[in-house]
Amino acid sequence: MLKIDNLHVEVGGKEILHGITMHIKPGETHVLMGPNGSGKSTLLMTIMGFDAYHVTRGSISFNGSDVTHMPVHERARLGMGIMFQRPPSIPGLKLGKMLDVINPEKKPEFVTAAVTRMNMEEFVERDINLGFSGGEIKRSEILQMMVQDPSFIMLDEPESGVDLENIHLMGESIARLLQKNQRFIDRKNSGLVITHTGYILDYLDVDKGHVMINGEFKCHGNPREILKLIKEKGYKECLSCAKIL
Amino acid sequence: MHDTIQMTDLSDDDQKRLALTGLEVEMKNRSGSFFQKDQDVCHITSDCQGIEFLTFSMALEKYPWVRDYIWKAIPKDKDKYTKYVASRPDPKGFVIIAKKGTKSIYPLQACLFMSDSAVQHVHNIIIAEEDSELHIISGCTSSTGRNSGAHLGVTEIYVGKGAKVTSTMIHNWGKNISVFPRSVAIVEENGVFLSNYVCMEPVRKIQMAPLCQLKGEGAVGRFSSVVVCTPGSFMDLGSTATLEAKGTSAELITRAITTGGTILSRGRIDGLVKGTKGHIECKGLILRDGIIHAIPEIKGDVVDTELSHEAAVGKIARDEIEYLMARGLDEETATATIIRGFLDVKLEGLPDVLQNQINAAIDAAERSGF
Numbered sequence: 001m002l003k004i005d006n007l008h009v010e011v012g013g014k015e016i017l018h019g020i021t022m023h024i025k026p027g028e029t030h031v032l033m034g035p036n037g038s039g040k041s042t043l044l045m046t047i048m049g050f051d052a053y054h055v056t057r058g059s060i061s062f063n064g065s066d067v068t069h070m071p072v073h074e075r076a077r078l079g080m081g082i083m084f085q086r087p088p089s090i091p092g093l094k095l096g097k098m099l100d101v102i103n104p105e106k107k108p109e110f111v112t113a114a115v116t117r118m119n120m121e122e123f124v125e126r127d128i129n130l131g132f133s134g135g136e137i138k139r140s141e142i143l144q145m146m147v148q149d150p151s152f153i154m155l156d157e158p159e160s161g162v163d164l165e166n167i168h169l170m171g172e173s174i175a176r177l178l179q180k181n182q183r184f185i186d187r188k189n190s191g192l193v194i195t196h197t198g199y200i201l202d203y204l205d206v207d208k209g210h211v212m213i214n215g216e217f218k219c220h221g222n223p224r225e226i227l228k229l230i231k232e233k234g235y236k237e238c239l240s241c242a243k244i245l
Numbered sequence: 246m247h248d249t250i251q252m253t254d255l256s257d258d259d260q261k262r263l264a265l266t267g268l269e270v271e272m273k274n275r276s277g278s279f280f281q282k283d284q285d286v287c288h289i290t291s292d293c294q295g296i297e298f299l300t301f302s303m304a305l306e307k308y309p310w311v312r313d314y315i316w317k318a319i320p321k322d323k324d325k326y327t328k329y330v331a332s333r334p335d336p337k338g339f340v341i342i343a344k345k346g347t348k349s350i351y352p353l354q355a356c357l358f359m360s361d362s363a364v365q366h367v368h369n370i371i372i373a374e375e376d377s378e379l380h381i382i383s384g385c386t387s388s389t390g391r392n393s394g395a396h397l398g399v400t401e402i403y404v405g406k407g408a409k410v411t412s413t414m415i416h417n418w419g420k421n422i423s424v425f426p427r428s429v430a431i432v433e434e435n436g437v438f439l440s441n442y443v444c445m446e447p448v449r450k451i452q453m454a455p456l457c458q459l460k461g462e463g464a465v466g467r468f469s470s471v472v473v474c475t476p477g478s479f480m481d482l483g484s485t486a487t488l489e490a491k492g493t494s495a496e497l498i499t500r501a502i503t504t505g506g507t508i509l510s511r512g513r514i515d516g517l518v519k520g521t522k523g524h525i526e527c528k529g530l531i532l533r534d535g536i537i538h539a540i541p542e543i544k545g546d547v548v549d550t551e552l553s554h555e556a557a558v559g560k561i562a563r564d565e566i567e568y569l570m571a572r573g574l575d576e577e578t579a580t581a582t583i584i585r586g587f588l589d590v591k592l593e594g595l596p597d598v599l600q601n602q603i604n605a606a607i608d609a610a611e612r613s614g615f
Contacts, residue, residue: 092586
């Protein structure tokens with residue numbers, strides 16, 4: 001589904017990612033871990049194709065198409081979706097209107113059901129993200145993903161800022177987006193999730209973990225084991241271990 | 246009065262231009278209608294009980310006391326345009342009288358249409374008696390292909406105790422027309438005056454500075470303007486509110502877009518007595534090189550008047566466009582969607598029919614690519 005080969009990325013003239021290679025197969029969900037500022041979000045932004053992220057070397061291919069230099073909206077139309085960590089607020093643009101324009105093919109009943117599922121009824125008539133709390137932004141982002149219906153979803157710290165009551169809702173909804181309710185063999189959707197706490201792993205059956213430090217992968221492996229190690233010994237251990245599979 | 250020409254008698258093209266200014270040529274959802282073509286008042290009707298919708302001359306004949314309201318809010322010799330209007334032997338325009346306690350659900354509509362004459366002048370009087378409520382939508386337009394022309398409009402508005410007047414003006418002039426509206430509203434105790442102004446089509450020059458004098462305790466005034474200024478257009482738009490009694494408040498809101506024209510957006514609130522509040526908000530988007538000059542002024546004369554303003558002029562933020570693109574919208578659609586949101590000022594207390602007309606004007610501008 002997603003193949004990244006030796007990807008080098010510059011932001012503001014400075015190289016942030018130094019040769020990232022990864023392969024996410026259909027139905028797989030990968031987890032990205034690493035200290036703050038290590039380049040995890042940069043990788044997601046680059047995969048989505050935002051302006052400020054310049055690929056200087058390497059390539060990204062998605063379902064067989066080279067998307068390395070493809071405009072953002074074309075990637076979205078190929079089935080890529082991203083849940084923003086800090087989306088901009090857009091005065092005057094109602095969340096409901098956003099849902100309408102994201103995917104006009106979705107039936108109103110589907111959209112209404114999704115809104116209800118995410119407890120966002122009161123937000124439909126509000127300007128998108130304006131004055132939303134951290135948890136409300138997450139719910140709004142997940143809701144938009146449900147309507148957009150991408151086959152590959154990138155999630156940047158989906159659990160941050162979400163209260164305990166809502167983390168369950170978030171976890172379950174993300175699991176559904178990634179078709180975790182289906183047998184592995186039937187799953188088509190893939191995901192790439194950044195997490196610091198690992199709470200989200202309680203809801204997601206994930207397949208692989210990657211640790212990024214200073215713009216490079218230092219470790220690949222079982223995400224739960226990696227997380228346990230980081231929790232016990234910190235990222236220093238990852239640096240010294242540097243187990244590249 | 247000529248009964249011969251109706252709005253429906255105009256060419257299809259001109260009827261479309263009228264519709265763009267929010268006018269219902271069939272008068273659906275309207276409680277009254279006034280149509281002035283050049284200097285001919287062609288048609289006036291009202292079917293709302295308690296609300297009189299009359300021509301200027303009819304009103305003076307029927308209610309001689311109306312004379313007391315003429316040139317009371319606006320001095321005759323304010324400027325050369327008021328002087329010109331005052332000097333006409335045959336004043337045109339309309340008079341609305343909402344009797345005490347009358348509330349209209351549907352708006353009255355007034356259409357000022359310029360076809361042949363070089364100058365169109367009108368003098369309108371709106372009187373909302375105690376506890377009455379009325380909405381007036383004024384659509385101003387000119388026939389296609391006019392090479393020049395000037396529209397001079399004087400409007401005096403009297404909002405009585407506890408009364409509410411919503412005035413929505415949609416302009417759709419041609420690129421060769423100059424427009425000089427002069428209006429003043431005087432608002433008594435607990436009265437509310439809401440003024441909405443929309444102009445998204447080319448015009449040679451608009452120059453106006455409506456004033457709202459909040460004279461009675463608890464009176465509220467609000468001006469909302471939504472304008473798109475095309476290349477060659479010059480818009481000098483000001484609005485002023487004076488807080489003259491305790492508990493009065495005013496808000497001036499502007500959304501301005503230039504695609505090459507010049508906009509001067511002036512706003513001024515004077516806090517003259519204690520216990521008053523005012524806020525000015527002007528947001529401008531420069532889509533193509535043009536000028537947006539925001540001049541918000543606040544002047545407080547006493548302790549305990551709270552006045553503030555915020556003004557911002559800029560372009561659409563890249564991260565907003567990319568946010569929508571990440572959801573699958575191409576850049577052009579994303580931009581239009583954001584602009585649409587930008588222009589979508591919440592006009593509180595506006596009946597749906599009026600809001601729909603404003604939306605329709607924005608839709609039309611969106612379709613032509615702003």
